Amino acid sequence: MAEVKKGEGALAQDFVQFAIESGVLRFGEFKTKAGRLSPYFFNAGLFDDGAKMLRLAEFYAERLLASGLEFDMIFGPAYKGIPLGATVAAELARRGRNVPFAYNRKEAKDHGEGGTLVGAPLKGRVLIVDDVMSAGTAVRESIAAIRAAGATPHAVAIALDRQEKATENGADVDHSAVQYVRNQLGLEVIAIANLDDLLHYLSSRADGALDVHREGVLAYRARYGAN
Numbered sequence: 001m002a003e004v005k006k007g008e009g010a011l012a013q014d015f016v017q018f019a020i021e022s023g024v025l026r027f028g029e030f031k032t033k034a035g036r037l038s039p040y041f042f043n044a045g046l047f048d049d050g051a052k053m054l055r056l057a058e059f060y061a062e063r064l065l066a067s068g069l070e071f072d073m074i075f076g077p078a079y080k081g082i083p084l085g086a087t088v089a090a091e092l093a094r095r096g097r098n099v100p101f102a103y104n105r106k107e108a109k110d111h112g113e114g115g116t117l118v119g120a121p122l123k124g125r126v127l128i129v130d131d132v133m134s135a136g137t138a139v140r141e142s143i144a145a146i147r148a149a150g151a152t153p154h155a156v157a158i159a160l161d162r163q164e165k166a167t168e169n170g171a172d173v174d175h176s177a178v179q180y181v182r183n184q185l186g187l188e189v190i191a192i193a194n195l196d197d198l199l200h201y202l203s204s205r206a207d208g209a210l211d212v213h214r215e216g217v218l219a220y221r222a223r224y225g226a227n
Contacts, residue, residue: 039216044131072124080118161194176226
């Protein structure tokens with residue numbers, strides 16, 4: 001299985017610029033789920049209007065089509081994965097690659113169609129679409145739901161790979177969540193951009209306006225970056 005380590009050049013750089021200009025990728029001091037103080041934060045919930053969601057879906061679609069990944073349908077895990085999966089499916093259809101789409105509820109519905117799954121029946125090779133992967137917990141939950149439905153969890157598409165150590169039982173481990181999903185769970189992970197792409201963008205600004213942020217990100221990677 002081919003491992004995708006870096007974003008695809010110009011596409012990744014365009015995405016980083018788009019995320020910064022949209023206020024989705026911010027710099028400062030932010031506490032992560034693992035309790036670390038990070039100099040940057042990526043909040044996909046701030047892709048909060050039609051134009052931003054459309055452009056975001058274009059980035060996902062371009063990255064997926066360029067990867068050559070084969071899959072039969074899309075699954076968007078609750079909550080952020082639901083609009084992401086839906087808009088990516090729509091953009092792929094606009095480009096001539098129409099695939100079914102499904103998502104899950106956090107709580108089972110006890111009336112109407114019932115259950116926790118909504119949309120097309122899960123079958124074949126399923127692509128999970130989400131924003132970032134911190135601990136891999138959401139992916140494991142998605143994998144369990146997909147397998148329980150008789151389908152095959154095949155790959156994961158995310159917007160940004162932070163390339164930092166995951167935590168297990170409150171302690172840092174050598175691998176990242178993305179590496180764990182690739183190497184231990186056997187799913188390919190495709191990211192539009194990663195931390196290397198972010199650092200390249202910060203260092204390529206001719207005006208030096210982002211140099212102060214680059215130093216903080218470099219220090220964070222030196223401490224928490226995955227091998």
